Amino acid sequence: MAHDLIWLYLGLAITITLLIIVSMIAFRVIRISKALQQSEERWKFALEGAGDGVWDWHVPTDKVIYSRQYKEMHGFSDDDIVANTEAWQQRIHPDDRALVAANVHDCLTGKTASYFNEHRISCKDGSLKWVLARGMVVSRDDDGQPLRMIGTHTDITERKTIEERIRHLAHYDALTGLPNRALLTDRIHQALALARRDKEMLAVMFLDLDKFKPVNDTFGHEIGDLLLKEVANRLLGSVRASDTVARIGGDEFVVLLPTIEQEQDAAVVAQKTLHALNRAFDIAGHNLQISTSIGIAAYPAHADNEKLLLINADVAMYYAKKNGRDNFMIYTKDMQGLTQ
Numbered sequence: 001m002a003h004d005l006i007w008l009y010l011g012l013a014i015t016i017t018l019l020i021i022v023s024m025i026a027f028r029v030i031r032i033s034k035a036l037q038q039s040e041e042r043w044k045f046a047l048e049g050a051g052d053g054v055w056d057w058h059v060p061t062d063k064v065i066y067s068r069q070y071k072e073m074h075g076f077s078d079d080d081i082v083a084n085t086e087a088w089q090q091r092i093h094p095d096d097r098a099l100v101a102a103n104v105h106d107c108l109t110g111k112t113a114s115y116f117n118e119h120r121i122s123c124k125d126g127s128l129k130w131v132l133a134r135g136m137v138v139s140r141d142d143d144g145q146p147l148r149m150i151g152t153h154t155d156i157t158e159r160k161t162i163e164e165r166i167r168h169l170a171h172y173d174a175l176t177g178l179p180n181r182a183l184l185t186d187r188i189h190q191a192l193a194l195a196r197r198d199k200e201m202l203a204v205m206f207l208d209l210d211k212f213k214p215v216n217d218t219f220g221h222e223i224g225d226l227l228l229k230e231v232a233n234r235l236l237g238s239v240r241a242s243d244t245v246a247r248i249g250g251d252e253f254v255v256l257l258p259t260i261e262q263e264q265d266a267a268v269v270a271q272k273t274l275h276a277l278n279r280a281f282d283i284a285g286h287n288l289q290i291s292t293s294i295g296i297a298a299y300p301a302h303a304d305n306e307k308l309l310l311i312n313a314d315v316a317m318y319y320a321k322k323n324g325r326d327n328f329m330i331y332t333k334d335m336q337g338l339t340q
Contacts (some may be wrong), residue, residue, distance in 0.1 A: 020318035075124035093120035206313035294328035
């Protein structure tokens with residue numbers, strides 16, 4: 001009997017001890033879980049406090065949890081955003097999807113330690129925002145397969161708008177919106193590379209307006225500027241979509257004609273341009289009449305680089321002015337030294 005009581009007490013003691021140990025473990029797990037939850041909440045709070053929207057992707061189920069800041073950033077409420085990656089990918093601008101998918105894939109497979117991308121994404125109202133997306137895989141299974149990926153979206157639309165404005169100012173004429181000399185030179189360079197590769201011709205037309213100075217002197221620079229803008233519109237209407245019309249300063253314009261079959265093609269465009277600019281301009285109630293002188297230089301007949309093409313086209317334009325204006329001339333070697 002005593003022996004049985006001993007074993008009974010021993011069993012109870014072991015059971016109580018095990019219950020205490022289990023309770024302690026459970027309590028510790030709860031504490032750790034709460035600590036992790038509090039830590040994650042503090043992390044998300046800090047990110048949202050910095051203006052970032054947080055996303056949390058459970059990879060196996062493809063469920064995505066979006067933070068309040070994320071939803072507000074993109075114009076969604078709590079219950080009207082589809083929480084999976086297919087819907088997220090559809091909101092990405094079509095031109096950006098491939099790169100985003102590649103960057104996410106590299107992060108999931110461990111090729112990169114983190115995911116980083118700038119792209120455009122549609123908001124609920126259909127408008128586009130530029131976002132800086134960052135993320136990383138925070139857990140994997142025993143085989144190394146990703147289980148969970150967490151990241152953020154930062155609205156960088158304002159920064160992108162400023163960058164685009166700066167880029168535009170660096171490459172486009174502020175008055176007419178046409179490419180400036182820097183962008184024109186780059187396009188001629190690219191067109192020459194293609195012409196060499198494909199054994200094709202191209203031409204450059206250098207235009208200088210006739211009788212423009214009297215307009216400025218008589219009616220003022222404001223009317224002169226309006227006239228230049230209308231000249232730009234007429235030039236654009238005289239060429240192909242693949243051609244480039246540029247303003248390189250004052251009343252000087254250049255037209256790049258890539259992929260022509262013969263010099264006569266450029267002559268046809270020049271004649272069309274002369275006709276377009278010969279029509280009277282109605283500018284702020286003033287009936288203005290001007291014309292233009294055009295010089296043409298072609299590759300490979302007259303030059304083999306962008307600088308020489310522009311120089312020779314300019315020489316031919318000068319020759320056109322000397323021969324009565326309101327006409328065009330194609331460059332020849334006989335024109336060398338004319339402007340000296």
